[in-house]
Amino acid sequence: QSVLTQPPSASGTPGQRVTFSCSGSSSNIGSNTVNWYQQLPGTAPKLLIYFNNQRPSGVPDRFSGSKSGTSASLAISGLQSEDEADYSCAAWDDSLKGWVFGGGTKLTVL
Amino acid sequence: QVQLVQSGAEVKKPGASVKVSCKASGYTFTSYDINWVRQATGQGLEWMGWMNSNNGNTGYAQKFQGRVTMTRDTSISTAYMELSSLRSEDTAVYYCARSEQLVRDFDYWGQGTLVTVSS
Secondary structure, eight states, X not given: OOSBBOOSEEEEOTTXXXXXXXXXXXXXXXXXXXXXXXXXXXXXXXXXXXXXXXXXXXXXXXXXXXXXXXXXXXXXXXXXXXXXXXXXXXXXXXXXXEEEEBOOEEEEEO | OOEXXXXXXXXXXXXXXXXXXXXXXXXXXXXXXXXXXXXXXXXXXXXXEEXXXXXXXXXXXXXXXXXXXXEEEGGGTEEEEEEOSOOGGGOEEEEEEEXXXXXXXXXXXXXXXXXXXXX
8 A cells, every 4th residue: 555645557548637636644744845756667767756746857838737735636737648657656655764756646538 | 967877786695795886977976965775575665774976975774773774986976876685575676865964855766676585
C-alpha cells in the first residue's frame, strides 16, 4: 500500500484536459514539495514536474502541477496519444525520513 | 549527455544476495547523489535508499535496513546496490536515479534491472 494515494486509472480523448490527484499527509505533501514522474510502457520513469509546478527542460507546457495543503494535482491539456503512460507523484516524508510515492495513475487516451 | 547504465537481469534463489551496478556518464559523478527505487510488476515505485556519491554516506528506508548496502567506486563512476536474504517478494525492477541532493527530485534514471527471485 503506497503512502501517497492516487486513483489507479484515468482516461481522456485527444485534445481534452485531464487531471490527476495525489493525496498525502502533513508529514509529506503538507510540508514538502511534490514531484511527478511519467512512465511510458516498459520504460524507466522520467521527471515531469518538480518543486510542485516546475517543468524540466524539454517537458511541454501542456503539463502543469499544483499543490494545496496535503494534496497535489497534475494536469495535462491538449491530450495526445503519446501521453498514454503511468503518472506517479512523490514527496519527501519527514516522519519516515525517506521518499514516498503514490501507486501511480494509468492514463488511457481513448 | 547524462546517462545511468545498469547491469543486466539477474535470477537468484531465495536467501541469496544480488548486487546491481549503475554506471554514470556525462556529468561529474561525485557532484550528485544516487538513489535506488524498485518496482514490482503492476505496483508503484518504492524508494530503497540514498547514497552521497562524494563521501559515501548512505540512508536506507526502514523496510530495507539490515538487508541493503549501497556503495560506490568513484574511479569508475559506478554505484552499487546489494540486497541480501532475498525472498520472492523482492522480485522487481530496480532503478538507480540521480538527485542533486537527498531531498531533491530524481532528474535522471537508469534503464532498470530485473531481479527475479525464484527457487
